[in-house]
Structures are given as structure tokens and as C-alpha cells.
Amino acid sequence: MRTAWRALLLPAAVFGVAVIVAAVVIALSGSPPLPALAAWWEGAVSAPGALPESLLNATPLLFTGLAVAVGLLAGQFNIGVEGQLLMGALASAWVGFAVSGLPAPLHIALALLAGALVGGIWGWIPGILKAWRGAHEVITTIMMNYIAIYLTQYLVTKVWKDPRSMSPQTPEALPSAWLPVLVEGTRLSVGLLLALATALVLWYLLRRTVWGYELRAVGANAEAARAAGVRVSRVIWGSMALSGAIGGLAGAVEVLGVHHRYYDQFSPGYGFDGIAVALLGNNHPLGAVLAAFVFGAMKNGAVYMQSVTVPAVPREITTVVQAVIIFFLAAVRFRRRAG
């Protein structure tokens, strides 16, 4: 009962509080809250075409949420998912437009692999710096985010810019690298299935393998794990690399499934949203699935709400709600161990 409460009831209660906070913010800003909330719900799930678009929004959030969760389970706070996503997205976009003559499945696989690999390297660097030199991963991953922002900006404006376009973006990927559409007539691609599969694989890896056990042991108590013979430093950089690879996949799937190219300022903060998803999902792969859907639907619905409310309720209300959720979860569950 106690675990059930922790896993499901608490996030639901926190979400309820967040909705109330949203209503209060909307009311304080001078708009009637109930019609706004109704429009939000409608835009998220019940309007025609809303559901596939919500799932489309949830896809990158599920990836980044899983990425953050893997890190947290190993006791590593990966704030660098944003940068890992950008690097992975650009890498897979490059494979998409620069490599030609491959059959579609091979081209897609290669592009996904490139995204995961480059994202993984971007996560591995802070991991290895922590394992070898004790450099705190929170600060180094923040710094790596900015290096990724400037590096991708340089590459997309000066090296791989589409010569036929005015704006800083890469050429369009060849159709052989596009992820197939899942639901005819929508933008929803099989990227969603890839994200769900990643969640399943992670669940298996973490719960059913020695490696997953060691990872969680380090997260629970690094000293005890070391005493029990776990090679802690290897788990630290390994978990950061895995976390980064999933972050890179998030970017790759956004490129191959939705935009078919990389452009400057590619991510609206998916990496940071991942923190909220991981927390709301209680660091559990299946919890992350639920949390990603909640946030994805919320984001999608808010766009609709903004367009139908008078005066318009800005869709940034979702970011405020997300922050409130993190505040609450941080206070009631995600407590720092004494030490």
C-alpha cells in the first residue's frame, strides 16, 4: 500500500495541486479559469486530432525523462540532457542528408545510432570527469549544455548550412532516413514506439540485469556498493553515457520523425522538461511513460487554449505548472540524504 501510494497517488495528488495552481494563476491574470481549463483539456485530448499531436509532444519528453531517470537512479544528476539532445539531433541530421544510397531501414538505423553515439559521448565526458577527477556532474553538464549550443550553432550556420535556405538549418534529410508515419494523416511517427521500446528495454536492464542492479546500488549508496565490490567509477561514467545516449536518441527521433532536418535553436528545452518527467514518474521507466504523456498533452493543449481564450492565456502557463510540480515533489519526496 505504501509503495502504491508513493508510485501513483502522490504524483496524482501533486498534479491535482498543480492544476489548482494553474487555475489560480489564470484567475489572477484576469481570465476566467474554468473555460480556460476546459479549453486546455479539449486541446490536449478531446478535440479532433488532439490525441496524436499530444503523443507527438510526449515522445521527446519520454526520451529525455528516461535519460534523466537513468542518471538519477545511479545517483547522477544529468542536467546536460538538453546538450546531449542537441548534439544527437545534429549528428543524426548529418547522417540523414550526407549519407546516401542506403536502403531505408539501414539509413534510419545508422542515423539513430549516430544520434545515440554522439549524445552518449556528450554524457560520457562529464561522467568520466566525475569518475576520474571528482568534477561535480551538475556543473559540468550545465557547462556542456552551453558548449553544445555554441558548437551546434557554429556547425549549422557555417559548416552544414543548407545553401538554398536563408535561415540557419541543415539540408533536408533524404526520405530514406525518415521515420515512417504511425497514424495516417497525422505527424505522429514510429518515434513514439521507439520511445516506448526504450522504456521497456530500460525497465528490463535496470530490474533484471546485474548491471542494472549495480547501477541502482551505486545510486542508493555509493560507499556500500564500493565495499560490496561494485566498480563505482565505471557505473558512474557508464550511467552518464547511457543517459546521454538516450538524450541523443531524443534528438535523433525529433529530427528523423518530425522535422527531417536540424535547425538553430532546435530544442524548446526538452532536456529540462525531462527532469520534471523523471521526478513525476518516480524515476521508473513506466512512470516516465505516464508523466511524459501528462506533460506532452499539457503542452499541446495549452497551444489550443491560448488560441481560443479571450483574453488569451499564454501557453507558458505549462512551464509554471511544471515548476510547481517540481517544487512539490522536491519537498515531499526528492530529499537529499543526510551526509
Place this chain on the structure above:
Amino acid sequence: MGEVFDIELFRSALRLATPLALAAMGGILSERSGVVNIGLEGQMLMGAFVGWAAAVALGNGWLGVLCGMSAGALLGFLHALLTQRFRADHVVSGMAVNLFSSGLTVFLLRRFFEKPPGASGVPEWGLQWLQPVPLLGGLLSHQSPFVMLMLVLPFALHGLLYHTMWGLRVRAAGESARKSRLAGIQVVTTRYHCVMWSGALAALAGTYLSLSQLNVFTEGMSAGKGFIALAAVIFGRWTPLGATAAALGFGFLDALQQRLQGETLFGTRVPSEVLLSLPYLLTIIALAGLVGRSIPPEDLGKQEESE
């Protein structure tokens, strides 16, 4: 070369270092007392917005600064409440502060300002009498009061931290909360004060952006400066003077980057992205201990055992 390194370059380096150094002072206060504050970015952004909105409403730049700082202190209070009272993870709470600020400022901006009006800002100081002085006159006359503050505050904070009882308590709280409590120091109260001042100082840096540099608020205008300020704290080894030196260095890189747009240095074209990413790269190198290790306060970010 001569055209690149002129007095104007150093003047703009000072201006660009100002928000970094001011926020870094806030970062030092919080972290020396033992509380990680990666919410500097959000506190800066909130300060920029509230300061500007208040200046628009009240028609006075200095009142705007005061309101902005109060908003920052309030966010600091929230961070202290979560980390001290509710024992939340410092990083999680700080990230939430950032998210909250970026969401709320844009929400309020879009909801209430169709076209953001200019605010009555904080005018620069002429300091005509300084002008004949070589170098100083060129650097400091006709600069914002914030720039002067940035040059004075680090020394004040240095004095406070290292030469007063209060400073001793702050440093003790950050080095060992347990021993401090045994010595009769009210660790949690000290931390509340420090984190609130931390938010106020980061917000002060934000009001500089919206009331002295531009006189208008733009979405996300802190643009990572709070994180560079954090980098300056680490690079300056958690000391006011060291962090200010780092902020000045980062400001210089930024000024150089703006100056070199489309120009060549030593016969090559330096991409602006290289100079822009240098502060972050240097911080990683510093943290990895490759150029002398940067050691944080002993109890930074740790939770006090509750009894």
C-alpha cells in the same frame, strides 16, 4: 590589432562583466553558507522582469531596482524554505526556480504587455571630474552606477566574509553545519539570510540588464548569464575577489567576441562561438582540476541531519 584593443573594448568588457560579477556575489553568499544555488539564472531573469515592470508602473528606475531585488529575495526565500525546511535537493529546487521564472516572466509579459514599453531606467553617471584622469577616466566616466557597484561590492563582501563575526558564521555554516551548530551558530537562519541576499543580488544583476543596458524586458534576457556567474564563482574558488576577476575575464571574452564579428585576429577568423563557449570550457577544465583544483565549501549542498 590596434583597432581591436582600444579603450572602448575595455569599457564594454566592464559593462558585460557587471551582471556576471553581481550575480556571482550572490552565488558566493549562498554557496559559502552551504546552499547550492543554480537558480541564479532564474532569479536574475525574475529580477529583470519585475524591475522593469515596476519601473514602467512607478516611473522610477531605482524603485524598479528595489522591486526587482525584492522579487529575487522572495525566490531566494522559496529556495531556502525548500532546501532547509523541507530538505529538498538543492539542485532540483534550483532548477525549479529557473523553470518557474522562465515560465512566469513570459506568461506575464505576453498576458499584460502587447508591445513592451520602455521603462524609465537608471541613468549613467557622468563623473566629469574623473575624465582627465588617464585610463580611469576613459573607463569609468559615463558608465552605469551598476558598473561602479560591481567594482566596490566584491571588496565589501570580502570584508564581510573574512573580517566580521557574521562572515565567520556564514563560512562555518558552509564548512560544517554540525560543528557550527555545536558552536551555537544558528545555521538554518544564517542560510536563510544568505540565500535571500543571494536571490536579491542575482536579481540586481537582472535589473541591470532591463533598466540600465536596454530599458526594456525581452523574453529570456538573462540568456545563460546566471550560469556564467556560477562558472565565475567556481573559477574564482568561491571568493568575492576571485569570482570578480573571473567575471571580468568572461566579460572581456564577450566584448572581444562582439568586436571580432567578421574581423580577423592574428590572421585568422575566430568564430564568435569559440569565444562564447570559452567560459564554460574553462570552468570544466577548472573543475577537472587540470589547472589547480577548485574546491567547494565542505558542506555545500549537504543536508543537515535532523535530530
